[in-house]
Amino acid sequence: MLLTPFLVGAKVEEGSIEGSRRVYSHDSRNAFPQRASGSKALSLRLRERMKSSKVEDIIEQRLDALKDSLGETWSDRGEFEAFFARFKTSIKLDSGQSRLLPTPSVKARAKIILNSKSSGATTALYTFRAFRQAFVKRGLTGLDSELKHAFIGFVTDSRSTEQLLNKQVKVSDLRHPIEWYPATRARRRTIHLHVGPTNSGKTYHALQRLEQAKTGLYAGPLRLLAHEVYTRMNAKGKPCNLITGEEKRIIEGEKNPMISCTVEMTPLHKDLDVAVIDEIQMIGSWDRGWAWTQALLGVQAREVHLCGEERVVPLIRHLTSLMGESLEIHRYARLNPLTVESMSLKGGLHSLKKGDCVVVFSRAGIHAMKKKIESTTGKRCAVVYGSLPPETRAQQARLFNDPDSGYDILVASDAIGMGLNLSIKRIIFETTRKIAGGCDFENLTTSEIKQIAGRAGRYRTASDDTRDTISAASSRGGEVPSQAGSSVSSRPSIGSVTTLEDIDLRVVRKAMGSEADPIPSAGIFAPVAVTRQFVSYFPPNTPFSFVLRRLHEISRVNSLFHLCELDDQLTIADLIEPIKGLSVTDRVVICRAPVDRTADGFPEMVQALAKCIARRKGGALLEIKEIPLELLNRPVVAEKAYLASLETLHKGLSLYLWLSYRFEGVFPSRPLAFQYKGMVENNIDKILSGMYYEPNIRPTGTRKELEEVIKKVRTEYRGAEKQGTHPEAEIPMLLGNEGTQNFMENMS
Known part of the structure; x- marks a missing residue:
């Protein structure tokens, strides 16, 4: 089916050109106009694909797979067959009617659930539109999750009394968080x-x-x-x-x-x-x-x-x-001037100066830009991005701020928007778009552009105040002078902002002259006590992720508030669902742990730690093999794969520490975890100081350079084909997911 290979993998990898488009010159962008059309064009392509394909057929296939997986665990096979037949009928009846139906409002959801028992249908909570959206956003994984949730809801609502459903609606009243x-x-x-x-x-x-x-x-x-x-x-x-x-x-x-x-x-x-x-x-x-x-x-x-x-x-x-x-x-008004430059860098890097910060919105793009700048200008670059440990980000900031360190330029993500003391003279946006939802792009908001651009030029920061206070105390034998840090520095630095390409400069200039939209509402989560009570209204074996989603769906909320998203919590809830011995409170706490769902080894680490909590033992750090401490035995090499592995290990150790403060009797190795965490940070610092990034294949620069790269890839691909292997993972996404598919199809 035409749609399947595109949408199943509808996720832009960090190393793709879609994720780091601005390293191309203006000429190369014209050569690939479909890349420059932005998120709107990508969304249009998605919609066109959906129109030309029979999504109903895909849903039918996934329903059969769901039936096979759930039927094995159902004690009464006849009852299961009856439920599933009714469920499939309700979807078929709904699919032809709900294409134009809006998603029901929060206020309507309670009535929908109460009415679903008498109607025997999944109704508008589980519409064809919802399945279709899940498929577009998250591929087959998203569709499978949505179908499973819908079926469990169908069965649960069919078995529940109206009195029990009313209790669910009552306890999910979250309209008055003030109280x-x-x-x-x-x-x-x-x-x-x-x-x-x-x-x-x-x-x-x-x-x-x-x-x-x-x-x-x-x-x-x-x-x-x-x-x-x-x-x-x-x-x-x-x-x-x-x-x-x-x-x-x-x-x-x-x-x-x-x-x-x-x-x-x-x-x-x-x-x-x-x-x-x-x-x-x-x-x-x-x-x-x-x-x-x-x-x-x-x-x-x-x-x-x-x-x-x-x-x-x-x-x-x-x-x-x-x-x-x-x-x-x-x-308060800004303490020093901030100007938008009249010209972009026209795609070139030769005019970069000491104190510049180039903002890039992907990890791979940051490392590629670092290599490009260092090879083009001869200036060393510090790097800052979100998946680096906070301590490493602070160390990279210190290197950039130190005029004698040899690090003249910073390449960073939007992680510089807050929390770091940075002596940036000029902000340069590589792009004004970033990846959103895995398969699409979104423009930076006015607020995001202003927050990042505002880092250019600086007055005194709390960090300056802290450093001067410590210095003053040290020079006076521990006595802090009364004037230390008492006033704002009188030496402002003028900040400026520009972009790598002209097309983005217009966006930045417009944003800097505009006011950001007011924030309409404040985020909330249901209190733990509410969640515990809500869970009690469901059969014991009801999946916890279903209960969380149902609470989220039917909760009534004041217009000044909104329910925060559950994506991370639902992922963790499904991971730990099979683990016996976890209380509702245990599950709530684990689901709210700060995790990176995209990190390699994340599922195994979460499950291993959750099993320790269920058993109330076995939480010694050295006994948890899913946290790969053996990485620290390897020689420190400046390789991107090793760096990524260390970043994942750091996340695992941070998760261990986070849980150790909430389940102190289970995880006794906190001092050891801190020691290993420090070792990981030191190794990451060493890698960043010595790394000259060499991505597998990443086209940069002019159209001529692009053609040379394509020629090289084609040659390598054909050579591998003769040997009976296809190195598909090594082939760059020259035009995003769709372009990669076409590129590979044309290799012969």
Whole structure:
């Protein structure tokens, strides 16, 4: 079938040209116009493929596969056959009618489920449209998951009484999250909202107020920021604890120390004078927004200082009004000028200067750009991207900031948008699009462009303040002078922003002159107590992922809030479903662990750790073979595969540490995990310092260079074919997934 090979693999790999298109020159882009058409064109191609194919046939095939897999575990085969026949009929009846039906609103979902029992159909919750969308977004894996969820829901609803369904609807009423924190509502708080662009001093002024308080906390989005404030407070003689998901540093003997934490770890039971919640605009995130909402609604502080972007102001006004609390808004202007340059780099790299930062949106693209810059200009590059350990990112930032290190240029992802102290003079966007959803592209938002561009030029940061404070204390035998860090530096640096190509410069210029859209709602998750109660309304063997999705589907939510996405939680829930002995609370905790679903070995690591929790033993680090500690026995070599393996090992050790603080009796090897984690970080630093990246085959530069690469690939492919092997994994995606298929078909 024509559609299957395209959509099953409808995922742009990091090493593909679609993922790093701007290394091409303008000429080469014209040579491949389908690449320059962007996410809209790719979406159109997807739609055309779907129109020309019989998706019903694919659904029919996957239903047969689902029947075979589920039928083996069903005790009453006759009952199963009857259920499945009715289920297939309902889908067939629905498929012809639901193509134009919108997805039902949250308010309508409860009625849909109640009506489904009497109608005997899957109704609009499980429409052909939903199956089709799952197939487009996630291929056969997504379709299989959607079909399984629909069938389980069909059976569950058919067996449930109306009274039980009403209980599910009642407990899933999440319209009033303000009331989830009665102790906080019982006290008077003043909310201070500090808003302004990057490098406006908003967080600096909030931290100044925190330093004056007797008790307080800082809650930030990243471990790096929490560690920075922790260091700053202790250097100034203010005892401060560090609390993140993976690490706790507690000062013994202090009655009321300050707290610096990641926002997910914000303590809601402590009586505080001042709380600072940084990057409050992330309250609107569909992934982590719940943590900012929880911190804002629940922290028990007399003064709550929120730092963020102007676009969050309307939402905070509404929330403070709901809470009956006073709001004071402090607005800040950027402390130094930021200009958009009149010209792009015209696709060339020769004009790069010391202090430049080139922003690229894929890991492979970052390493390829590093190699290209170093070979073109002779200047060394530091690199920063999300899958690097935070400690390594900080080390790379230090190398870039040090004028004597020899690292003149930074190549980075949007990870530079927050959390790192960087002496960037100019930001250069390689592209203004990034991969979204695995098989499509999306334009950067106005807010994202401004956040990244704002890193160019800088005033004094909290990190500068910390460093100078430590230096002053050291020079005076531990005495901190009163003026240390008390004022903002009077030496501004002018920042500038441009792009690699002209087409993107227009986008950046428009964004820099526009206001970002207001944030419409705050993210929430159902409290653990609600989830536990909801689970009790289902048969014991109901898959936990189904319960989570059902709760998400029928929950009623105030228009000021939205339910955060469940993708990671559902993946983990399915992985640990077969493991016996896990309580509902265990499953909720494990599902909320910070994981990277794309990392190699991720399923095995999660399952191994979950089995330890179920058994309440066996959690010694050296006994868990799924965490590949043997990598540390290998010689450190500057190879991309070894670097990726170390990054995965670091994620595994971080997950072990995260779980060790929640299941302390199960995972006793925390000190050893910290030791190995440090070794991994050191090895990654060594690799990055010595790596001259050599991707398998990655066309760059002019059309002529492209033709040479294609010739080389064709020769290698034919040679392998004669030997009876096809090195398909080594062939570049010259035109994305569709182009790769056509390219390989034309090899002969």
